[in-house]
Amino acid sequence: MTQPKCQDPVILNLWHPLAAVSETPAGVVAETVLLEERIGYAVDGAGIGAAWRSRRDLPAGSSIDVAAVADTLPAKIAYGYIWTSLGNPPDDLFPIPEYAEADRRRLNAATMGVNVSAPRAIENFLDMGHFPYVHTDILGAEPHTEVKEYDVEISVDRDEILATRCRFFQPMASTVSTGGADVDYVYRVPHPYCSVLYKSSPVDEARLDVIAIFLQPVDQEHVRAHMMLCVLDDENEDKVIKRFQQTIFGQDKPILENQFPKRLPLDPRAETPIRADKSAIAYRRWLSQKGVTYGVIPAAS
Amino acid sequence: MITLYDYELSGNCYKLRLLMSMLGIEWKTVPVDFYPGREHKSDWFLKLNPLGQLPVIDDDGFVLRDAQAILVYLASRYDPAGTWYPREDPKLLGEIGQWLAFADGITGTASAARLHDGLFYDFDVEAARAGAHRLFRILDEHLWFGEQEGRDWICAANHPTIADIACFPYIMLSEEGGIPRQDYPAIRRWCDRLKRIKGFIVMSGVFPAGPARAA
Numbered sequence: 001m002t003q004p005k006c007q008d009p010v011i012l013n014l015w016h017p018l019a020a021v022s023e024t025p026a027g028v029v030a031e032t033v034l035l036e037e038r039i040g041y042a043v044d045g046a047g048i049g050a051a052w053r054s055r056r057d058l059p060a061g062s063s064i065d066v067a068a069v070a071d072t073l074p075a076k077i078a079y080g081y082i083w084t085s086l087g088n089p090p091d092d093l094f095p096i097p098e099y100a101e102a103d104r105r106r107l108n109a110a111t112m113g114v115n116v117s118a119p120r121a122i123e124n125f126l127d128m129g130h131f132p133y134v135h136t137d138i139l140g141a142e143p144h145t146e147v148k149e150y151d152v153e154i155s156v157d158r159d160e161i162l163a164t165r166c167r168f169f170q171p172m173a174s175t176v177s178t179g180g181a182d183v184d185y186v187y188r189v190p191h192p193y194c195s196v197l198y199k200s201s202p203v204d205e206a207r208l209d210v211i212a213i214f215l216q217p218v219d220q221e222h223v224r225a226h227m228m229l230c231v232l233d234d235e236n237e238d239k240v241i242k243r244f245q246q247t248i249f250g251q252d253k254p255i256l257e258n259q260f261p262k263r264l265p266l267d268p269r270a271e272t273p274i275r276a277d278k279s280a281i282a283y284r285r286w287l288s289q290k291g292v293t294y295g296v297i298p299a300a301s
Numbered sequence: 302m303i304t305l306y307d308y309e310l311s312g313n314c315y316k317l318r319l320l321m322s323m324l325g326i327e328w329k330t331v332p333v334d335f336y337p338g339r340e341h342k343s344d345w346f347l348k349l350n351p352l353g354q355l356p357v358i359d360d361d362g363f364v365l366r367d368a369q370a371i372l373v374y375l376a377s378r379y380d381p382a383g384t385w386y387p388r389e390d391p392k393l394l395g396e397i398g399q400w401l402a403f404a405d406g407i408t409g410t411a412s413a414a415r416l417h418d419g420l421f422y423d424f425d426v427e428a429a430r431a432g433a434h435r436l437f438r439i440l441d442e443h444l445w446f447g448e449q450e451g452r453d454w455i456c457a458a459n460h461p462t463i464a465d466i467a468c469f470p471y472i473m474l475s476e477e478g479g480i481p482r483q484d485y486p487a488i489r490r491w492c493d494r495l496k497r498i499k500g501f502i503v504m505s506g507v508f509p510a511g512p513a514r515a516a
Contacts (some may be wrong), residue, residue, distance in 0.1 A: 021336050024303035110337055113419050115479065224421075246336075247309045250505025253419070253477060 006035040006217075008294035012087035014191060017214040018051060020081055020108035031060040033218045034086065035294075040084055041075070042066050051075045051084035055064045063108040079228055080108055081214060094160065094190035098198075098210045099230050104211075107238055109227040116256040117214040117295040118193040118223050119264035119287060124256055125195050125213050126187050126279045128168050134251050137171050141180070143171035147276035154286055160190035161286055170283045173238045174209060177202045184208075189283055190240035193217060201232045211245070212276055220295050221262040225249070266292075267299035303328040303375075304347065306357040307334035312412060312470030313368035314356040315504040320372055320466050323500035326379050328358075350366045367410075369401040372463040374504050396456040400464035404471075406436050411471040414478025426479070433480045437488060440468065444487035455493055460499060469495055473507045 006012055026045040031038060031054055038054035044066040045048050049301050052072045058064065076083045078093045099106065114121060124130070128147045131140030149168040166185035166273055173183045186198040186208070193215040198208040210230040215223045227245055265271055266288045273281050303321070321328050331509045333355060334340040346439045348368040350357045350406045357366045358374075365371050376386035387393050410432035416422040417429065444455070455464045473492060475482060482489055495501070496510035503509055 020337070087447050108337065111421075113421060115418065239332050239338060239340065242334060242338075243309050247505050250310050254506050254508075257476060 005037060006086070007296050008292060009087065009218070010290050010292050011035065011180075011192065011294040012090055013085065014087075014193070015076060015078075015085050015089045015093050016193070017043055017081040017083050017085040017216050017224075020111060020226065021047075021049070021077060022080060022108060023111070024082065027063055027066065029060050029064050032216070032224070034084065035217055036219045037086065039073070039084065042069070042083065043077065043082055044245045045108045045122070047077055048079045049075045049082040049198065051082065067136045068075055069088075076187075079212070079214075079230075080106055081228070094158075096196055096212065096230070098208070101230075103193070103232070103234075104210075104230050105233050105238070105241060110249070111224055111226045112246075112253070113218075114223050114225050114253060115221065115262075116223060116259060117221050117263045117285075118217045119292075119295050120259045120262065121215055121223055121225060121256055122189060122193065122195050122211070123264065123280045123283060124144050124252055124259075124269045125197070126163065126189070126283065126290050128166060129274075129276045130187070130255070131168060131170070134255055135248055138248060139170050139173070140168065141171050149275075150278065152282045154282055157275050158190065160188055161279065161282050163187040163282075173199060174202055174231065174233070175241050176233050180273070186248075187279060189286070192287060192290065193223075203234075207232060219294060222283060240252060261297060263297050265296055265297040265299075270297070270299075302361070304331055304359040304513060306331050306333050306355060306359075307331070307353050308333050310505055311335060311355050312474050312478045312504075313408065315470045315507070316368055316466050317356055317358065317371055318504070319469070319502060320375055320385070320463065321379075322502045323466075324375065324379050324385070324471070325500060326375075355402070358421070362368055364511070369404060369463075369467055372401070372467055376463050384458075384511075385463050385466075386464070387458070393456055393458055393462070397462050397464045400455050401467050403436065404464070404467035407468060407471045409432065410436060410477055411480055414480055415471070415474055416478075418478050430478065430480050433475060437472070437480070437482070437485050440472075441485040441487045444491050448487060448490070453491070455491075461495065465495055467493075470504070470507070495506075 001242045016034055021043050024030055024043050024045055029040055029042050031040050039051055040058050041051040042064050043049045048066050050066050050072050051067045074085045074089050079099055107124045132142050132145045148167055152163045154161050164186050165184055170183045184200045188196040196212040198210055201207050201209050212228040214226040217223055266284050317411055338387050341355050356368055358371050365374055410429050413424045414426050414429040417424045417426040454461045456462045493510055
């Protein structure tokens, strides 16, 4: 334990995702790293999870009665993942009401390690400008490169960022697309390290697909990115839906890993935004207002 | 028709897609949920390849595993010009075999480091990175001396061979395993040349060549 651990109370008091329940064998101890601390966790078959600071009497791979573990951290199962906190988290995690809709496909597309700070990864998730260049012929294509005017607000009641009226031409917006279409997007940032995206469903124009990225901060410059899908698709096998999302994320990965500096600078003068970066500007301001220091370069006060 | 059992983020699967695209042949894909599903260790897949590894192809009932072996097969069968795997040139074939084995070494090091960082494989990542740097140094010097003699490709020929295809993917993806390439300028130039071959396609994590002059 030579590295300094997280001292940021805002981040310590958040819920953080650890792993997809579907990929965690029931009743068996698993381990991961959260905020530079080794964390043990387990789930049972009935929707209960437990997490604790890793300890010798509960080594990874050992069998465990999840309900009987003592000396644990707060734990919660939500949206297909087990979440914990190293501080005093709020009772509830941010809502995603669509997750309860029975006809949706709810999947962890993948959990991937990325050599980037969580805030840089959120910012990339919010950015539409890179679609034609990074996700060529899937989420964008030249000459449809313009990011049209959209609205951003920081909702005081819900304490989240909301970007609406986003619209982008996409050659293949999802696994059930049959061709290019103008796709409507809504972005929410309800948690400093989580974002939820809503986009037009190609199969039902009244509804939206939901794709969320939940970032588990391993340290200030490394994350485990959990990609949650909650989409309308009655045609494709799970693995086809996962593959689509992994293809997109795999295209983002080298971009994320080459960001410099790795931590997100919050000083408005540190990096020059363009109009299309409105949501990123709001995100940086929101992090500053909250006093987040972990994974960012705070503005000089 | 060729069926490729494929995982999008696999460099070893990508090298087959790349060669098939350059040869202009068609194939169909059966996606295998390598991660997180570990479908390559499932019963149905182990019947196809008892080693539990991707890629595998099925060409009208002829099932073949191992990326390098499949490159040999595809080039031998589907390259009418016979340049990717020149069956009439013993020395060149020997060289190609040597560099196909070298490509396996790249998989065992650079790809292992990438699996460790991205997909949480329990490997000794420092050893994997050191091993990759050792191989990259050897390849960089080989390519640099080749350039001095007017040779653009890994083997002694005036055209690329499957040795180039075999080595390319996990070199291009090395940064995902924490292995930068800035110390290997000849490798970087060679990668750029390869990206300008007709029929070149990308995979996630590999970008097309920039708009510089065509090679």
